[in-house]
Structure formats: C-alpha cells, structure tokens
Amino acid sequence: MLVKTLSDTLDTAAHVKGEAFESRRILLAADGLGYSFHDTVVKRGSTQRLEYKNHIEANYCIEGEGEVEEVATGRVWPLRPGTMYVLDRHDAHIIRATVSDLRLICIFTPALSGEELHDADGSYAASK
Numbered sequence: 866m867l868v869k870t871l872s873d874t875l876d877t878a879a880h881v882k883g884e885a886f887e888s889r890r891i892l893l894a895a896d897g898l899g900y901s902f903h904d905t906v907v908k909r910g911s912t913q914r915l916e917y918k919n920h921i922e923a924n925y926c927i928e929g930e931g932e933v934e935e936v937a938t939g940r941v942w943p944l945r946p947g948t949m950y951v952l953d954r955h956d957a958h959i960i961r962a963t964v965s966d967l968r969l970i971c972i973f974t975p976a977l978s979g980e981e982l983h984d985a986d987g988s989y990a991a992s993k
C-alpha cells in the first residue's frame with residue numbers, strides 16, 4: 866500500500882507554482898500507477914487558457930467558485946464543489962476563478978513526472 870500526504874508534497878519539486886495556480890502533485894509517474902494525482906489551487910481573479918495536447922486531465926472541484934469555457938464552442942459551465950470536468954478530447958479550455966480561489970483535485974494520464982510547466986500552448990510536454 867502507498868500512503869502519502871499533501872504535506873509530504875509542499876515545498877518539494879512536485880509543488881509547482883505558476884502565476885495563476887499552485888499544483889501540489891501528490892502521486893507522480895515514479896509511483897507507477899499510470900496517472901498523477903494533484904491538489905491544485907487556482908488563484909482568485911485568474912484566467913488561464915490551457916490545452917493538454919499530450920494528456921487527458923480530469924478535474925474535480927472541492928472548494929471555491931469559478932467557471933470553465935470550452936474554446937471550440939464557447940460553452941461555459943460554472944465550477945463549484947462537486948463539479949467535475951474532464952478534458953477527454955484534449956479540449957482547449959479557459960479556466961476562470963471568478964469569485965474565489967478554486968481548489969481542484971486533478972488526475973493526469975499519462976502521469977506527470979512532477980516538475981512540468983505549461984508551454985506557450987498551455988500544454989505539458991509528453992510524458993517520457
């Protein structure tokens with residue numbers, strides 16, 4: 866059995882700090898599960914255009930309020946605790962933390978190694 870805590874991740878290389886978010890990557894490629902598992906905080910007032918060309922990402926909101934827009938259609942969904950969105954087609958999307966910080970539980974497949982940063986397209990490099 867594998868047991869980890871959020872505090873094991875804080876201030877390690879797997880605690881990635883961007884302008885708009887902090888991603889605390891608790892399970893990584895090295896754990897051998899085929900997915901990575903992150904506890905991510907998206908900062909209030911931020912807007913991010915993202916497009917994970919090399920990964921599928923599932924996001925489950927557990928705190929805060931904001932919205933996600935599907936770029937291809939312009940469709941917008943509110944994000945609140947209990948809402949999940951999955952970028953199952955590598956969908957380009959825009960995340961807005963409109964009202965407060967958003968806290969999202971994120972799963973990436975294939976797993977991230979832990980230190981990935983967004984490139985200019987809003988993607989992470991392909992997993993090795």
Ligand SMILES: CC(=O)NCC[C@H](N)C(=O)O
Nearest residue numbers: 886888903905907960971
């Ligand atoms: C929604 C969001 O902020 N995504 C960027 C961070 C990503 N979820 C990650 O954990 O690396």
